[in-house]
Amino acid sequence: MSFDVVFVGGGLGSIFSLYNLIRTADKKNLNICIIDKEISNIPGGVAYGNKLENIGFFNNPCRLSPKELIRWVYKNKVDLINFVENSNSNSFKEWVKRYKLKFLNSKSLKDLDEIYLPRIFCNFWLESLLIKSLKKIKKKNYKILFIQGEAKQIIKKKKYKILIKNPTIFNCDLKQGTIGNQINFIRRIDGQNIEYINAKNILISLGIPEPRQSISKKILSDKFYIHDLYVSGGTKKLIKLINKKKLQKKNVSIHFLGSKAGFLEALPELYFFSKKNNIKIISTSNNAETLNSADISKNNSKYKLNFFSKNNYKKIKNPDDLYKKILEEFSFAESNNYNKYDPWTIILRKNILTKIIKNFDEKDKEIYNNKYFQLIRSKTRFTFPLTVKYKNLLEKYKIIKMIKSSVKSVSQKKDEFIVETKNNKKIKSDILVCVFGPQSVMDLKINDSLFKSLHKLKIEFLNTGIKVNKYFQTVGQNNIYMIGFHANGYNPDRKTIIKAIVENSKFALKSLKNNIVN
Ligand SMILES: Cc1cc2nc3c(=O)[nH]c(=O)nc-3n(C[C@H](O)[C@H](O)[C@H](O)COP(=O)(O)OP(=O)(O)OC[C@H]3O[C@@H](n4cnc5c(N)ncnc54)[C@H](O)[C@@H]3O)c2cc1C
Structure with a gap:
């Protein structure tokens, strides 16, 4: 089987790109394939899907x-x-x-x-884009195929060969139903053996990699251990596990490894659950810090940027200065009874970061991508205030305990998990949830066969992501595009990830359309 374009991953990046490709393509014949590990993740992916965390x-x-x-x-x-x-x-x-x-x-x-x-609203939006795409595909006499299976390797012969683990082909039934009930994937049982497919062009958008942290195989397979909260089914899955544990004991303890987005996500539902059930929640992380609540102060409209006023931000000439000025702006805001989120909101709204970074020389742009992007990100991650509200309530009622330390080891004794911290504390729990940050592309190059194969294709791996050009073509393979998390500099201006992926997709399509014709 041979395709003009294969989308690897069937979430946001791929579906938005598919929609724009089909809408604007003027080629006579177009043969497209979408591969996803899990067919029900199409079109919302892991973050916005309907079946997983919804x-x-x-x-x-x-x-x-x-x-x-x-x-x-x-x-x-x-x-x-x-x-x-x-x-x-x-x-x-x-x-x-x-x-x-x-x-x-x-x-x-x-x-x-x-x-x-x-977030599920995004799934419904993507569903509507997929439905429009499918209608256009029919009208233009193009072809599309959906495959459930994990893309394991990409090899280059004349075209690319994508090796897929346990592939199953699906047809898509179009229904003009109500929101949330429009798309139905139907398995086509036609006995075709497709261990691999051929592709002229490949667009890869695989979401956020699973957490780093080495955990023994035995623990990884324990049903009370969750390694990737979102992929495993999110908060709903966690509540199910707690209920299961409650059949064995009255007080259930849940230990989160990490304290950022994944931890906060579960807290509103856990708060309501804790009103009727005895639970104890622990979170262990290096700094015991959660994300900042995205609260705008009441008088925010009066806030005037100090270090980022038009006259002053033009003086910021390098990444280190940029980082320091952000911290100084935040201190300035707080000392004048504003929230940090007030200046950050204005900086984003006025696209000030983009304007500053544009003026860096090439070396400083690289230094920014390699070092300062992460530093700035860690200080400017704000989140939905409701989740932080429930964290504070759970703390107030002493249901949550935050522990500041790194994790040394994770083991198991009978039905309990034991987490040993660097400061030699042993923390026992009934359920263990890993919400540590994702693996880097350098980890993936070693641990993941797909990324190993990309490395063999001479695609360049940097510490901060796979090297791509301004059209998100991988440097080394012009017909492979990466528009999401794995691409170096995929979100340099600290836009939201969702916005960055949508914008990157538009750039990638400019080039992909040319590649399809040639
Ligand atoms: C829980 C969660 C909440 C988020 N919230 C926000 C937010 O509020 N704002 C924001 O800006 N960003 C957010 N993000 C980040 C980002 O917007 C999403 O991850 C976004 O969906 C990424 O789009 P994508 O197309 O790269 O990946 P996805 O939409 O996740 O789609 C990737 C798909 O690829 C499949 N896949 C993975 N590996 C393979 C493989 N080897 N072979 C075949 N298929 C594979 C997966 O099953 C998945 O369905 C969130 C992410 C998560 C996980």
Whole structure:
């Protein structure tokens, strides 16, 4: 089987790219394939999918989301509210209390600016893009195939050969149903043996890699251990596990390794759960810090940037200075009774980082990507205030304990997990959840066969990601595109990841369309 374009990963990056490709392609014949490890992840991927974690929220407000998504949400707001109201999730009920009126009464996109949406809205939007794409594909007589299976290796003969583990071919049934009930994948049993497929062009968008942290095989396979909370089914899955454990004992302890987004995500539901059940929550991490709550102060409209005013930001000439000035701006804001989030919001809205970075020389751009991007990211990660609110409540009621230390080892004794920390504490728990940060591409180059194969293709790996050009073509293989997390500099201006991927997809398509014709 041979394709003009293969999308590896069937989430946000691939579906948005597919939609724009089909909408604008003028080629006579086009043969497309989408591969995903898990067919039900198409089109929302791991973060926004309907089947996995579907009761979480965006950690950025609408203002920082792609305009295309927000326009769609605005148009469909009545159906979306109905969907949320009919759900039995406690977090959604809280969301309705907080935002329903503002959401329904909005008169323009601007009125949605400060709202944090349920992430599943993004799945519905992607569903609508996939449906439009499929209709166009039919009209233009193009072909598309969906394969469930893990892309394990890419080899280059004349074309690329993608090796797939346990492939199954799916057909897609188009239904003009209601939101959340539109797409149905039907397995086609035609006995075709497709251990591999051929591709002229490949676009790779695989989401966030699973956490680093070496855990023994025995623990990895324990049903009370969750290695990748989102891929395993998110908060819903965790609550199921707690209920299972409760059949054996009354007080269940849950230990999170890490304290950032993955930890916060589960807390609203765990808070409501803790009202009727005895649970204890522990979080161990290097700094015991969670993400900052994205709270704008009441008088934020009066805030005037100090170090990032037009006259001053032009004086910022290198990444180190940029980093220091961000910290100074935050201190300045706080000492004047504003929140850190006030200046950060203005900096983002005015695209000030982009303007500053544009003026760095090539060497400083590299230094920024390799070192300062991460430093700045760690100081400027803000999240949905509701999740932080529930963390604070759980702390107040002494249900959560935050431990500041790194993890030395993880072992198991009978039915308990034992985490030993660098400062020699031994922490026991019934359930263990790993929410540490993701593996880097350098880890993947060693641990993951797909990335090993990319390395063999002479694609360049940097500490901060795979080297790509401005069209997101991998340097070394012009017909392989990477637009997401794995690409070096995929989000240099600290846009939100979702926005960065959507923008990167548009650049990649400019080049991909040429490659398809030639
Ligand atoms: C829980 C969660 C919440 C997030 N929240 C936000 C947010 O609020 N704001 C924001 O800006 N960003 C957020 N992100 C980050 C980012 O926006 C999403 O990860 C986004 O979906 C990435 O798009 P993608 O196309 O690269 O990957 P995805 O949409 O995740 O799609 C990748 C797909 O590839 C499949 N796959 C992986 N490996 C293989 C393989 N070898 N072979 C075949 N298929 C494979 C996966 O099954 C998955 O379905 C979040 C991420 C997560 C995980």
